[in-house]
Amino acid sequence: MAGKSIVNEAHEIKLAIELVQLGARLQVLEVETSLSRERLLRLYKEVKGVSPPKGMLPFSTDWFVTWQPNIHASLFMEIHRFLTANTKARGIAAAIKAFKLYLEHASMDAMEPILSFTRAWTLLRYFDSKLLGLAECGKCSGHFVVNPLDLHTNFVCGLCAPPSRAGKTRKALAATEAVVFSA
Amino acid sequence: MNKEKLFDEIRDANLNYLLLAQALIREDQDAAVYRLGISEDLAELLSALSPAQLIKIASSTTLLCRLRYDDRLILDMLVSHTKDKPMARTHAAILGASRPVEVLA
Numbered sequence: 373m374a375g376k377s378i379v380n381e382a383h384e385i386k387l388a389i390e391l392v393q394l395g396a397r398l399q400v401l402e403v404e405t406s407l408s409r410e411r412l413l414r415l416y417k418e419v420k421g422v423s424p425p426k427g428m429l430p431f432s433t434d435w436f437v438t439w440q441p442n443i444h445a446s447l448f449m450e451i452h453r454f455l456t457a458n459t460k461a462r463g464i465a466a467a468i469k470a471f472k473l474y475l476e477h478a479s480m481d482a483m484e485p486i487l488s489f490t491r492a493w494t495l496l497r498y499f500d501s502k503l504l505g506l507a508e509c510g511k512c513s514g515h516f517v518v519n520p521l522d523l524h525t526n527f528v529c530g531l532c533a534p535p536s537r538a539g540k541t542r543k544a545l546a547a548t549e550a551v552v553f554s555a
Numbered sequence: 556m557n558k559e560k561l562f563d564e565i566r567d568a569n570l571n572y573l574l575l576a577q578a579l580i581r582e583d584q585d586a587a588v589y590r591l592g593i594s595e596d597l598a599e600l601l602s603a604l605s606p607a608q609l610i611k612i613a614s615s616t617t618l619l620c621r622l623r624y625d626d627r628l629i630l631d632m633l634v635s636h637t638k639d640k641p642m643a644r645t646h647a648a649i650l651g652a653s654r655p656v657e658v659l660a
Contacts, residue, residue, distance in 0.1 A: 443642070443645055443646075443649075444645075446649055447645055447648055447649050447652075450648075450649050450652035450653055451589065451648075453653070454589055454653070455589060458588050458589075458594060458595065458656050459584070459588050459589075459595055460585075461585045466585075469583070469585050469586060472586070473586060473589055477644075477648055481640070481641035481644055481645070482641070483641045483645070512628055512646070512650060514646070514649045514650045514653065515653055516649075531642065531645075531646040
């Protein structure tokens, strides 16, 4: 085996730093770079100042099909699809770019970006392994994240037909009350 | 508005658009393709234009950029007075991302 390339390693460290800053968990770094676990651990502590969270990554596909996460996940997937269709960005680079564009959209509207980078990355892996898919809404013809084993004839998305009480959380209520009182 | 002033405004808008497009493409071409809704070839061509060429293209009686969301559904979402504006804008962004880009003929 040829000796380790220092240039390659520098690229990988740079990528790892960017991923940590975006909020990636250690498992993401281990898959996307070939750096050793010890080095990644030290890097994570150096960048974030705290030890990485322990335990498994969230592994359920159900989260992505609940109402609000579904909208965020669908937006991220559509941006990612746009980038891979129209630019040369692929793999982890495309994921990072799509996630940054998603964050920009969320910050524009002061929405909480509930899709974390690790979730977005898992979402892409679920798509690769066909655990999740996209379905076209019959009303707005937008594409939304769905369970591929469900039936999707006459599929209507969560934005065209929001469930009753959707988005009416205690937090949202408190926010509107704060606006009313301050006005 | 008299004609002279109108043409000046069109030229200014054209030049502003071209300069902004160049700045976006130079910062991050992939993100610029998403923001501008143009193909990669077109982005490469735009970013290679010299200032003199930009002025030549901008001096026109017609606007260079056209309304991207020429879709009644998306426009309705953006202008309607819904209670949840961020959600309406997100919906529009989801639909907008699946629209084709402007390609170089």
